[in-house]
Amino acid sequence: MAGAEFFGAEERKEVNEVLDTGILFRYGFDEARKGMFKAKELEAEAEKFTGAKFAHAVSSGSTAVTTSLAAAGIGLGDEVIVTPFTFVATIEAVMLIGALPVFAEIDETLCLSSEGIKAVLTPKTKGICLVHMCGAAADMDAIMPLVKEHNLTLVEDAGQALGAFHKGTSVGLFGKTGCFSFDFFKITTAGEGGLCITNDETAYNHMAEYSDHGHTHQGSNRGMEPHHIMGTNFRLSETNAAIGKVQMQRIETIRTHNKKHKAILKSALAQMEGITFRHMPDPEGDSATFLNFFMPTAELSQKVMAQFAEDGIAGFNYWYTNMYHFINQWDHIKELKSPNKLGIHHFGAPQDYKALKLPKSNEVVGRLISLGVKANWPAEELEAFKNQMVASIKKVLA
Numbered sequence: 137m138a139g140a141e142f143f144g145a146e147e148r149k150e151v152n153e154v155l156d157t158g159i160l161f162r163y164g165f166d167e168a169r170k171g172m173f174k175a176k177e178l179e180a181e182a183e184k185f186t187g188a189k190f191a192h193a194v195s196s197g198s199t200a201v202t203t204s205l206a207a208a209g210i211g212l213g214d215e216v217i218v219t220p221f222t223f224v225a226t227i228e229a230v231m232l233i234g235a236l237p238v239f240a241e242i243d244e245t246l247c248l249s250s251e252g253i254k255a256v257l258t259p260k261t262k263g264i265c266l267v268h269m270c271g272a273a274a275d276m277d278a279i280m281p282l283v284k285e286h287n288l289t290l291v292e293d294a295g296q297a298l299g300a301f302h303k304g305t306s307v308g309l310f311g312k313t314g315c316f317s318f319d320f321f322k323i324t325t326a327g328e329g330g331l332c333i334t335n336d337e338t339a340y341n342h343m344a345e346y347s348d349h350g351h352t353h354q355g356s357n358r359g360m361e362p363h364h365i366m367g368t369n370f371r372l373s374e375t376n377a378a379i380g381k382v383q384m385q386r387i388e389t390i391r392t393h394n395k396k397h398k399a400i401l402k403s404a405l406a407q408m409e410g411i412t413f414r415h416m417p418d419p420e421g422d423s424a425t426f427l428n429f430f431m432p433t434a435e436l437s438q439k440v441m442a443q444f445a446e447d448g449i450a451g452f453n454y455w456y457t458n459m460y461h462f463i464n465q466w467d468h469i470k471e472l473k474s475p476n477k478l479g480i481h482h483f484g485a486p487q488d489y490k491a492l493k494l495p496k497s498n499e500v501v502g503r504l505i506s507l508g509v510k511a512n513w514p515a516e517e518l519e520a521f522k523n524q525m526v527a528s529i530k531k532v533l534a
């Protein structure tokens with residue numbers, strides 16, 4: 137919950153500025169808004185922080201994934217490699233845009249592995265929607281050569297990984313387009329909101345136009361600009377943007393706190409026999425929003441989770457304590473349930489989703505336990521959490 141832990145006078149001031157002008161719309165009304173363009177200011181903060189040439193704010197992380205796919209040129213009938221371990225929004229976006237998800241294996245990075253990608257690559261593969269899961273980057277040194285060799289379109293869903301870098305480059309900047317979420321639970325929040333980034337000017341123009349019915353935002357006469365492409369309304373409101381802007385200014389502080397608190401918890405767990413950690417190709421680049429560790433078996437992980445629940449320690453095992461993040465809980469997707477006809481109904485699924493075999497992903501997610509790291513954790517509470525976490529695991533291992 138990092139960003140939401142830090143709401144304060146600055147967020148209130150920025151929101152009140154918007155309310156005082158009465159202009160909640162991000163475009164136009166130049167005189168009435170008195171020079172305030174909060175969405176633009178949020179985008180400038182995001183460009184500064186990530187190093188992206190272009191950032192474009194939208195209404196949610198989910199619409200940011202859709203916008204990023206569209207701006208990267210992915211659409212109807214395109215086969216896109218995806219992960220079975222992500223918030224379900226990634227798969228929904230691929231399906232809703234008419235593309236065809238091809239599931240590949242993850243590994244202990246919690247992200248798609250290069251081996252997993254290779255195993256499902258075919259001449260029909262158009263791209264990869266790569267998710268940087270649980271606050272840290274995928275193994276980009278292994279994945280990027282595949283992207284280049286097979287001329288794939290890479291879109292990065294970094295919905296959970298704003299603040300994560302791989303060897304100095306922000307996630308979201310390895311591919312053609314990338315995106316983030318500013319929902320209530322993220323490292324920086326706008327209440328609701330999302331952000332797309334790119335270094336490609338054409339992709340940026342497509343992001344800005346696609347998310348606003350094709351408006352090109354040229355000149356002062358909104359509605360009389362020429363249309364280049366079709367789009368829809370994924371706009372972010374100025375009130376949400378005002379909060380997001382301040383939160384982006386706080387991100388370095390939040391990440392520093394996260395790292396400190398995560399290190400304290402991690403070093404306590406590192407003393408314990410049998411516990412291993414999520415593999416991070418670049419630990420320095422971690423946004424440290426989650427502490428992810430593995431028990432030696434899925435059975436032990438279930439026991440620890442039960443003990444945590446009894447002892448008041450909040451955590452996730454995505455296999456069975458949350459229906460939205462792992463494919464074992466996604467029957468509605470495997471059965472292609474939708475109120476309307478999708479591209480996949482027309483073209484057919486590229487894999488038999490109900491018969492999919494993902495033994496490595498099952499093994500990794502089965503053993504995984506994930507703890508949210510609080511940034512604003514009072515020292516005494518953190519100490520109590522750490523001691524209880526260790527005591528709970530000891531009870532199970534005794």
Ligand SMILES: Cc1ncc(COP(=O)(O)O)c(C=O)c1O
Pocket residue numbers: 196197198199201222223225226267293294295296317318319329330
């Ligand atoms: C990887 C990933 N992609 C997309 C989203 C969707 O973001 P939002 O909740 O802002 O729509 C999330 C949300 O948690 C996510 O984790």
